[in-house]
Amino acid sequence: MTHAAQASKAPEVGKPARRPHTKRPSRRAAETRAGYAFLTPWLLGFLGLTAGPMLASLYLAFTDYSLFRPPEWVGLDNFTRLFDDPRYLNSVEITLQYALIGTPLKLAAALGVAMLLHSRRRGQGAYRSFFYAPSLIGASVSIAIVWRAMFIDDGVVDRLGQGVGLEAGGWVGDPSMTVYMLILLTVWQFGAPMVIFLAGLKQIPNELYEAAEVDGAGPLRKFFRITLPMLSPVLFFNLVLETVHSFQIFGSAFIVSNGTGGPADSTMFYTLYLYFRGFRDFQMGYASAMAWVLVLFVGAITLFFFKTSKYWVHYSGEGR
Amino acid sequence: MSIRKAAIRGLAIAAVGSLALTACSDDSGNGDGGSGGDGGTVTLNMQWWGNDDRAARYEAAIDAFEAANPDIKVNTGFAAWPDYWTARNTEAAGGALPDVLQMDTSYLRQYAGTGQLADLTEYVGNGLDLSGFEESLVESGKVDGGLYAVATGTNTLALFYNPDLLAELGVEMPEDIGSWDEYTALYAEIAEAGADRDPAVYASADHTGTFWLFLQWLIQQDIDPFTEDGGLNFTKDDMAAWLETTAEVREAGDAFPIERVVQLEPVTPFSAVETATEFHWDNFLASYVGESGVETLELMPLPSGPDGAKHQFFKPTMQLAVGANSDHPEEAAKLIDFLVNSPEAGEIFGTNLGVPSTQAQRDALTLEEGSVDAKVMAYEAMVAEQGHVSEVAPLPIEGFGSIEEEYRTLHQEFAYGEMSVQDFVDRWFAEAEIHLGG
Numbered sequence: 001m002t003h004a005a006q007a008s009k010a011p012e013v014g015k016p017a018r019r020p021h022t023k024r025p026s027r028r029a030a031e032t033r034a035g036y037a038f039l040t041p042w043l044l045g046f047l048g049l050t051a052g053p054m055l056a057s058l059y060l061a062f063t064d065y066s067l068f069r070p071p072e073w074v075g076l077d078n079f080t081r082l083f084d085d086p087r088y089l090n091s092v093e094i095t096l097q098y099a100l101i102g103t104p105l106k107l108a109a110a111l112g113v114a115m116l117l118h119s120r121r122r123g124q125g126a127y128r129s130f131f132y133a134p135s136l137i138g139a140s141v142s143i144a145i146v147w148r149a150m151f152i153d154d155g156v157v158d159r160l161g162q163g164v165g166l167e168a169g170g171w172v173g174d175p176s177m178t179v180y181m182l183i184l185l186t187v188w189q190f191g192a193p194m195v196i197f198l199a200g201l202k203q204i205p206n207e208l209y210e211a212a213e214v215d216g217a218g219p220l221r222k223f224f225r226i227t228l229p230m231l232s233p234v235l236f237f238n239l240v241l242e243t244v245h246s247f248q249i250f251g252s253a254f255i256v257s258n259g260t261g262g263p264a265d266s267t268m269f270y271t272l273y274l275y276f277r278g279f280r281d282f283q284m285g286y287a288s289a290m291a292w293v294l295v296l297f298v299g300a301i302t303l304f305f306f307k308t309s310k311y312w313v314h315y316s317g318e319g320r
Numbered sequence: 321m322s323i324r325k326a327a328i329r330g331l332a333i334a335a336v337g338s339l340a341l342t343a344c345s346d347d348s349g350n351g352d353g354g355s356g357g358d359g360g361t362v363t364l365n366m367q368w369w370g371n372d373d374r375a376a377r378y379e380a381a382i383d384a385f386e387a388a389n390p391d392i393k394v395n396t397g398f399a400a401w402p403d404y405w406t407a408r409n410t411e412a413a414g415g416a417l418p419d420v421l422q423m424d425t426s427y428l429r430q431y432a433g434t435g436q437l438a439d440l441t442e443y444v445g446n447g448l449d450l451s452g453f454e455e456s457l458v459e460s461g462k463v464d465g466g467l468y469a470v471a472t473g474t475n476t477l478a479l480f481y482n483p484d485l486l487a488e489l490g491v492e493m494p495e496d497i498g499s500w501d502e503y504t505a506l507y508a509e510i511a512e513a514g515a516d517r518d519p520a521v522y523a524s525a526d527h528t529g530t531f532w533l534f535l536q537w538l539i540q541q542d543i544d545p546f547t548e549d550g551g552l553n554f555t556k557d558d559m560a561a562w563l564e565t566t567a568e569v570r571e572a573g574d575a576f577p578i579e580r581v582v583q584l585e586p587v588t589p590f591s592a593v594e595t596a597t598e599f600h601w602d603n604f605l606a607s608y609v610g611e612s613g614v615e616t617l618e619l620m621p622l623p624s625g626p627d628g629a630k631h632q633f634f635k636p637t638m639q640l641a642v643g644a645n646s647d648h649p650e651e652a653a654k655l656i657d658f659l660v661n662s663p664e665a666g667e668i669f670g671t672n673l674g675v676p677s678t679q680a681q682r683d684a685l686t687l688e689e690g691s692v693d694a695k696v697m698a699y700e701a702m703v704a705e706q707g708h709v710s711e712v713a714p715l716p717i718e719g720f721g722s723i724e725e726e727y728r729t730l731h732q733e734f735a736y737g738e739m740s741v742q743d744f745v746d747r748w749f750a751e752a753e754i755h756l757g758g
Contacts, residue, residue, distance in 0.1 A: 067409060067412070067413045068412060068413070068430060068431075068434035068436065069434055086747065152583045153580065153583055169579065170579075170583050172582060172583045173577075173578070173579030173580060173581075173582040173583040174579060175736060175738075258585045258586055259402055260585075260729070261729075262582060262729065262732055263578070263579070263582040263732060263736065264732050264733040264736045264738060265729065265733060279406045279409055279410070280402075280405070280406070280721075280722065280725065281722045281755065282409065282430075282722070283754075
């Protein structure tokens with residue numbers, strides 16, 4: 001009895017101590033509630049404008065949907081057709097070409113300029129704004145139009161080429177050159193990754209460089225042994241972002257080709273072809289299938305980057 | 321539990337919020353019209369494709385219509401051809417087409433056959449007067465027995481040429497071109513004469529790249545391009561034969577280079593005064609003159625077929641249709657009636673929408689000697705009188721817009737020399753099967 005009474009008393013002793021515990025969840029719940037309330041506008045937008053349409057397009061990917069008639073279930077037909085479609089395969093090829101060449105070049109340009117701007121000198125702020133400017137205006141329609149004008153016969157680029165003895169003519173009319181024209185356009189817009197690189201460079205402690213200098217390291221050695229490893233998390237971030245971004249090229253290609261994807265399909269990038277199939281040819285099912293293949297592919301690439309990142313991305317504090 | 325409660329409360333707040341938002345949008349929606357009416361006024365929404373020049377004409381014509389019909393207000397909007405169709409296609413999918421919209425034969429079947437357009441039959445003679453129309457022109461707006469579109473005017477294919485440029489080159493244009501071979505021979509002659517100029521002048525870009533011209537050529541070979549049920553009525557060999565008609569021109573490099581065609585876009589080589597001839601619809605004279613600045617451009621009938629006749633046809637330049645979802649089809653029909661019949665509108669538009677469908681409007685045109693309108697009118701009158709126009713326009717099959725675009729894109733690749741005739745034909749037929757079978 002006494003034992004039992006003691007035993008039953010024991011929790012009572014603990015009770016006052018637990019009271020704040022029971023109170024804390026309710027305060028947390030209130031915060032959760034408030035959090036959800038603040039989230040609702042975004043949540044509604046996400047569900048109604050992103051998640052909903054995405055699910056719908058997943059369904060449509062398995063149908064024949066002409067936009068004017070109700071969709072008809074066709075199973076995997078849309079997906080198998082992709083591999084027999086020469087236009088589709090061409091679009092995959094040039095999009096990969098664009099991403100594989102454009103992304104590294106853009107990151108290299110961004111890093112290079114970031115390093116130049118990193119050193120202290122007068123008017124630094126002005127230089128930074130100056131180099132960031134192309135990214136602000138680069139995505140605009142007018143720049144794509146100017147770009148087109150620069151690369152036609154007797155345009156600026158052709159004249160410069162003639163100056164050094166090249167008689168290549170304009171790039172706009174040459175299907176083998178148009179991809180490079182667009183790659184140049186994206187490389188020129190290196191501002192966003194540049195700013196991130198610049199922030200990363202500022203994080204690198206100066207002592208590391210001083211110590212390396214004492215040990216007699218040259219600039220190249222310092223770059224490869226200190227700057228790159230220390231920047232690798234930022235580099236990783238930029239790489240993932242820019243790769244995903246480059247697979248989505250649409251606007252500049254659309255404008256440079258006058259909304260045709262030409263000449264000879266040389267600017268018919270993935271998303272452009274998707275758009276034409278959907279909105280010009282009314283093959284919404286086929287276009288949805290293309291969209292999902294792209295989503296999966298970009299997802300796979302991102303996953304690949306994350307999986308391999310442990311071999312080359314060094315977070316400070318790790319392994320010390 | 322608490323999370324669920326929070327979610328419910330959140331949803332409730334959001335629901336109230338969105339109600340408030342929709343309430344706002346309702347208010348403003350009624351405020352600036354849409355298609356709602358109060359106090360007896362009806363507001364129509366009208367959309368068309370075209371450029372600034374056409375915009376000014378539509379504005380003037382609509383003003384005149386509103387003056388004559390004070391109880392109807394018309395809101396208009398316009399876009400260039402490709403954007404126009406992207407917008408209409410999305411609207412059609414959502415059942416939200418404008419009350420009145422400009423329509424083209426290549427899309428008519430797609431829209432009418434799937435119930436997107438209002439049948440105008442009940443308004444004919446009852447607000448919509450078509451008595452001034454040629455029977456065949458009325459027919460061109462019919463699909464499966466219903467009347468879904470009214471032609472604003474007619475056009476037919478023509479060979480445009482630049483007499484001044486030809487004179488400078490010392491090349492004489494034949495009075496009449498008796499065969500396609502005779503026309504093709506001009507490529508070599510003009511390419512040679514224009515080689516020394518900067519930029520070099522050619523006869524034309526390879527004309528086999530124009531899908532309509534291929535259809536016209538088929539008709540001359542006595543082949544109806546399409547079947548009644550919307551299929552193809554020509555073979556791969558027919559298309560290959562057409563492409564082969566300019567094989568020598570391509571081999572000799574006498575056609576206007578495709579690299580340059582692409583760079584000149586959206587202007588054509590003829591407008592840039594870098595070719596001496598070009599095939600197109602006759603109503604393009606206005607834009608040719610406008611873009612090139614050459615007032616003296618001329619137009620003539622097409623080369624003849626194997627039997628020595630031209631076998632040309634009149635096609636509706638463009639059409640006007642009413643969205644099936646329109647709340648005011650009667651007023652919409654009234655607006656169409658005004659645009660195609662009233663002499664006032666006829667005078668405003670000139671031949672901008674084609675040579676007007678009705679005699680009343682044709683008579684209303686003020687034609688200056690040698691003006692663009694006068695030339696186009698005279699050309700159409702001449703081809704009709706001489707019997708060059710003897711055929712009806714090919715049936716507007718569903719998916720026409722897509723197969724035409726497919727042809728254009730493939731031909732561009734072909735012109736770069738990246739494809740054989742056989743590859744071209746195989747790929748086009750494979751695509752056409754998908755477009756027309758679906």
